[in-house]
Amino acid sequence: MYTERVMDHFMNPRNMGEIPDADGVGTVGNPVCGDLMTVYIKVKDNRLKDVKFKTFGCGAAIATSSMITELAKGKTLEEGLKITRVDVADNLGGLPPVKMHCSNLAADALHSAIEDFKKKELKK
Amino acid sequence: MYTERVMDHFMNPRNMGEIPDADGVGTVGNPVCGDLMTVYIKVKDNRLKDVKFKTFGCGAAIATSSMITELAKGKTLEEGLKITRVDVADNLGGLPPVKMHCSNLAADALHSAIEDFKKKELKK
Amino acid sequence: MRRVYMDHAAGMPIDPRVFEVMKLYSLKSYGNPSSSHSFGVSAKSVLSESRERVASLIGAEKPTEVIFTSGGTESNNLAIKGVAYRNKDKGNHIITTAIEHISIINICKHLQKQGFQVSRIPVDNQGLVDPKKLKDEITDKTILISVMYANGEIGTTQPIREIGKIAHESQINFHVDAVAAAGKVPINAEEENIDLLSISSNDMYGPKGMGALYIKKGTRVQPVVQGGGQERGLRSGTENIPGIVGMGKAAEIAQEEMEAEGKHLTKLRDTLIQGVLDTIGSSHLNGHPTNRLPNNANLRFSYIEGESLILGLDMVGVQVSSGSACTSKTLEPSHVLLAMGLAHEEAHGSLVFTMGKQNSEEDVEYVLEVLPGVVKRLREISPLTPKEMLR
Amino acid sequence: MRRVYMDHAAGMPIDPRVFEVMKLYSLKSYGNPSSSHSFGVSAKSVLSESRERVASLIGAEKPTEVIFTSGGTESNNLAIKGVAYRNKDKGNHIITTAIEHISIINICKHLQKQGFQVSRIPVDNQGLVDPKKLKDEITDKTILISVMYANGEIGTTQPIREIGKIAHESQINFHVDAVAAAGKVPINAEEENIDLLSISSNDMYGPKGMGALYIKKGTRVQPVVQGGGQERGLRSGTENIPGIVGMGKAAEIAQEEMEAEGKHLTKLRDTLIQGVLDTIGSSHLNGHPTNRLPNNANLRFSYIEGESLILGLDMVGVQVSSGSACTSKTLEPSHVLLAMGLAHEEAHGSLVFTMGKQNSEEDVEYVLEVLPGVVKRLREISPLTPKEMLR
Numbered sequence A, B: 001m002y003t004e005r006v007m008d009h010f011m012n013p014r015n016m017g018e019i020p021d022a023d024g025v026g027t028v029g030n031p032v033c034g035d036l037m038t039v040y041i042k043v044k045d046n047r048l049k050d051v052k053f054k055t056f057g058c059g060a061a062i063a064t065s066s067m068i069t070e071l072a073k074g075k076t077l078e079e080g081l082k083i084t085r086v087d088v089a090d091n092l093g094g095l096p097p098v099k100m101h102c103s104n105l106a107a108d109a110l111h112s113a114i115e116d117f118k119k120k121e122l123k124k
Numbered sequence C, D: 001m002r003r004v005y006m007d008h009a010a011g012m013p014i015d016p017r018v019f020e021v022m023k024l025y026s027l028k029s030y031g032n033p034s035s036s037h038s039f040g041v042s043a044k045s046v047l048s049e050s051r052e053r054v055a056s057l058i059g060a061e062k063p064t065e066v067i068f069t070s071g072g073t074e075s076n077n078l079a080i081k082g083v084a085y086r087n088k089d090k091g092n093h094i095i096t097t098a099i100e101h102i103s104i105i106n107i108c109k110h111l112q113k114q115g116f117q118v119s120r121i122p123v124d125n126q127g128l129v130d131p132k133k134l135k136d137e138i139t140d141k142t143i144l145i146s147v148m149y150a151n152g153e154i155g156t157t158q159p160i161r162e163i164g165k166i167a168h169e170s171q172i173n174f175h176v177d178a179v180a181a182a183g184k185v186p187i188n189a190e191e192e193n194i195d196l197l198s199i200s201s202n203d204m205y206g207p208k209g210m211g212a213l214y215i216k217k218g219t220r221v222q223p224v225v226q227g228g229g230q231e232r233g234l235r236s237g238t239e240n241i242p243g244i245v246g247m248g249k250a251a252e253i254a255q256e257e258m259e260a261e262g263k264h265l266t267k268l269r270d271t272l273i274q275g276v277l278d279t280i281g282s283s284h285l286n287g288h289p290t291n292r293l294p295n296n297a298n299l300r301f302s303y304i305e306g307e308s309l310i311l312g313l314d315m316v317g318v319q320v321s322s323g324s325a326c327t328s329k330t331l332e333p334s335h336v337l338l339a340m341g342l343a344h345e346e347a348h349g350s351l352v353f354t355m356g357k358q359n360s361e362e363d364v365e366y367v368l369e370v371l372p373g374v375v376k377r378l379r380e381i382s383p384l385t386p387k388e389m390l391r
């Protein structure tokens, strides 16, 4: 069902964990639906210095979360916002169709974390 | 499907053939239906001295024809009229249900031959 | 005693190569394709491989156009009832032929009770459907045309391509019952304008209890069996993976070997037919002489009845049939032979030889050796046989 | 790596003794029971032997009350639609439960579109149906009550005998989906007042693509598949003799070995359940503790999701399920767990272990060895896990 890359990210998730003093936090999904992801970011000089995640969900949900952290790390905020669900799936070698729509929320979580950071910046 | 006795009478029919100077002839069935039997009898002193048959039809039709000649031979006319389809089937060790109704016409053919003989006698 | 089985239309052995692959999926790799774990993943992958093989055999454009079922009868049910119920907003008229398999006949009767109209095109004395007559029956209420590719009993193959064109031009769903033809003659569903095509696994040396229905993309069909939504929702129930793998393998072998086997069988068939017509008086060939399945010889012997012929041959080791195995229990003569214009007593006296790849020239020789005696004996018993013939 | 397959509800190996008898009827004795010759006669005789074996397993009075089908789903279709359509002159109301298999659910939905009324009896938090509640739903339009013998997912077995009595007193057809139960717990259709009973072959180590429906003498049922009139006209299509023989053999073995195997499995099951509840925090048993299938353990782990648990276990060689294999592709949590009152996130975190006769105590030990680590790892990844738990 899953590609080897998906299984690798599922078994050895990159950047798993919280960032207690995160500059932005984004949460998408709902445990009721079976998927909940939180992405934490640390920003420096308009760049995503650190990206971490915590995820409740299926194998695809965990793997896409892990992948988004890899893709996002070191990118500018603008570049981060341009990472799409499709990018995440492509970098994992593809996802089963049923998972494309339901569990591929990681890009949304990243975007939400960046928006959160921006909102906080404005308030400063 | 068929008992050994049926197969025996089918493969080695008893009293097969015509009686050119028969005292009575009975034919039942119809080639259109797939079964046609003719029974020939020779009568002496109110007894069935000889009984022969010719049959177009399935295995059961041939076996029951053969059996009726064995059952009838030597019997009185009254006894002959009392031989039933069930007697024929029983003496063959049974027949498949579907064949009981359709191909078990031999008793009828015998009865018809006896009636034919009686009719002829009356006319004499 | 020699054993010569020539009733392949009623039942076939499974090819040992097919059985071998079924073994693995029966005993070791028994996962459910819906499962998320590795057993499930491997089941899912052989499921789609098998689908590709079947699709390739029948010239489907996409493997997903193939739906696995439990056999030819179920495929026919899904095709006919599936199209009828799903398209009843468009019309209620179905065109079929007088010589279809009993399953098509009974499905149509069932639909007639529910208000559908069914036209049955007659055939000529060789069992051929006339496409023009079929065309004349089309109305604006016609939603389905169903014609068999070949008749398993008389062997006649139909002008499917021509009928497909007619159906296509009128934008009417075209179903073809190819149960007796698939694996024996080349079929290309896409090119022949076929929208639905029924096939059965055992008829090509695959496992019994397996079939498939080709449903061309875009064809609207309602399922007959509701449930877990397997086979794109069109045929629910846990997939019979050993059966599906077996059918896939059988399709692959059939595709590879069809040409060689067809030649082999055609030769046996023609030797048998010619031999019988030459040596047995008042014998006749039923069906078309050349537009016929390579493995089918349907022969008629005047004055005697088919079932007694079957029994007589069985006693000398030869297994044949008197028509469709399904209908033989009703004792009715074959509706196919009657539709070709044969008299009842002629229909009763017909024998169907269906050969398989294990049959050899020696088998045919043996049949030609024993058959005349069996016919003669039964003719001696029959009151219909002309006296001259017995001398 | 050790391999421990505990997803028998999704797919089972065929018992090698079953496969052995199928071999003969696949390769050598491949006659059609409708044929008149010796090949046909021998097929007919094993057909009725197999029918007797299945009849005996489920306590049918007469073998002819058993109709062979292509699986549990088809049996359910024949039972529910067959009774509904055939008895619609009497009424249009069907009573079933909230935890039936997806096939029953979807068949009922199909019937609702055609004007039938369906009442679904709720279950308690252990998955039990209350016969009194069921009785209250009966109206003079009720023509069918359908309740599963056991649920393959949560393992709970129902008070069938009691419900049968209620149905019998009200003279309503009583259908029981025993697909998950047959061969595992004793069933006596006659004594339990069951009119129709669905079973599946693979669920008792028989071939896939085979099932049966018990139809008590006198029960009026309309066929779902029309055709050549096999199986007393209730299920047309050439009989799958290897499959039928296999199912017969599987039924025979199940009957002989049920008691011993039941003890063995119950012991494994209870060791597994106790071991998990003892060693893994925030874990729970779903379903009834004692009224449950001997081979089923349905366990819930808070804060994590089932599919990732399945994958995690698969990576260490353990195959399990997160619910009905059929529904797993929809990503919806189990309707059965929701019907028992579980919250969505609880339902998402459940795992189904279904053991088979090849499983050993060592298998259970292995699961108890690896499962805590898999759960722990996923809880570390999950944002829902309470901080205290991770220390």
Ligand SMILES: Cc1ncc(COP(=O)(O)O)c(C=O)c1O
Pocket (backbone or CB within 6 Å): C009, C071, C072, C073, C074, C076, C101, C103, C148, C150, C151, C152, C177, C178, C179, C180, C200, D236, D237, D238, D239
């Ligand atoms: C032309 C045709 N259609 C359909 C069928 C039915 O197939 P099955 O009995 O395998 O379901 C047959 C069977 O011989 C057939 O010859």
Ligand SMILES: Cc1ncc(COP(=O)(O)O)c(C=O)c1O
Pocket (backbone or CB within 6 Å): C236, C237, C238, C239, D009, D071, D072, D073, D074, D076, D101, D103, D148, D150, D151, D152, D177, D178, D179, D180, D200
């Ligand atoms: C209770 C129940 N009924 C019916 C079925 C459907 O059986 P099948 O998928 O073999 O057709 C299942 C399958 O697991 C089941 O558990």
